[in-house]
Amino acid sequence: MELNRKLYACMSAAAARVTIDQVTIGLGYTAVTTSDGGIGIAATCVARDGGCAGQRDATDFEGRPAIDLLGQIMEAAPMGRTMALATVNALNHRYARKLPEDPGNTLLFDHFNIRSGARVAMVGYFPPLVRRLEKQKISLSVVDDARGMGDKKTFYGQLDGWADVLLITATSIINNSTETVLAHAGPDLKTVLLGPSTPMVPEAYGHLPVHMLAGTDVTDVQGALKIVRHGGGTRALKPVSRKIYWLADTDPR
Template identity: 30%
Template sequence: MATNAILAETIATIEEIAGDELATLTIERVVMGLFFSGVKLSSGHAGACATPLKTIPEAVCCPSSAFAMPFPGKMRGRPAADLLKEAQHPNGLRRAVGIAAMNALASHCWGRRPHPDVVEEANIDAFDAANIRPGQLVVVVGAFAPFLRELRKRGQPFFVLEQDPETLKPEEMPFYRPAEEAPVIVPQADVLLVTGTTLINDTLEGILAAARPDCCKVVVGPTVGLVPDAFLRRGCSVLGGIRITEADEFLDVLAEGGSGYHFFGKSAHKIVLRTCRPGEMRGEAA
């Protein structure tokens, strides 16, 4: 598997911001849930990543799974820097845990150095932050049910690119386009809403590159962390992620098969990182 440039750049930024402190941070807890995986650091910060079960044949075979995840029972106390390297592992399960560790470290780094060109807004949905105007063509990458429902309600023109059409409802199928058509569909977008899980399957780079320069690019989901530098370089103006406020409670929910419906507003809340508007200072939310 080729190096994922967005992940590589994010890791490098984390290493730069954390500096020597990175060597002192260890893993306190790791959970691989049905929908999301999560990591808690010795600093108390936590991060998450979607668990890519559908794309992992090893998940159905115990011997293969043992090979895929060689560290169960041995992660507590390991250097966080070691798990950070897993974010670029070719195996999906290991990559998910690595990205969760990366996002936990990103949360730690945001406290040390918020990005000067970005505003953080709490309890706002990335869909709303995109400020979609009537008539704009929206391309959704991934079956975001709430997004699709709102777009249909508005009568907004849109397409949804999805690898698995079975995740869509019958009324959503007229808007469906196979993921393979991304090179044709994405350049048409006025607004591009992309699932953060594209970081796991290495498709995000190509999707963002295919969008027009004037397109509003939005990447959203718990897989998106709080170090926006690599996304900004690729023209993203809105990142929708989460801030985990109660790490252990959050991981308990993941361990019991929970999803966003179970942790939002309780152990975590939605946040948006967006580029500053002209004349706006970081930390000022309109």
């Protein structure tokens, strides 16, 4: 996948300069810290066959050059890709800390005119967003493999002509479906890649119709690592992080 190659290319120079400090794999999220003080998280992948992630053969990346773990983004093993995506986010921590916040998704809704009458497609079920969309009586179509929701053929057809906005989970990078989904995007569709796993690396998406990145900047390293160890999810991470964003049409580059 081109996105994997671009993420690797964008972060390889940074990865060559640091080592992996700690890899923490929790039930909800995986965290990676680097020797320069960086931390990144990504949603822990669970095998689709229902198998436990703990069945994988473990490789110890701690103390090794970060480039070794970053390279897992090109591999097929989902858990390796999870760790690699967390590594991308750790290597990118200095840039992420400069990005503005959108704590209540106000900018997201306003910028893309998501209000009554709008039509939204969603890859990955986001409960807080779903509740808000339903409350505002916004038409919604969802596909989520883990929850057994949606018909992909119908959903893909809705991305060209029906949907105004596509909200796609960044865990799609882990299962290599991001580019497959976006290949069906119509010319007028506005696309937002979101969730704590989101790599805030704008230059990696130049070949894709991505209009907004909405990710997470961890502000309390030890607090976040404890939450990950205890199996915490997205809600638990809120007190130890900022919800950040990047908009394609406001980037001066």
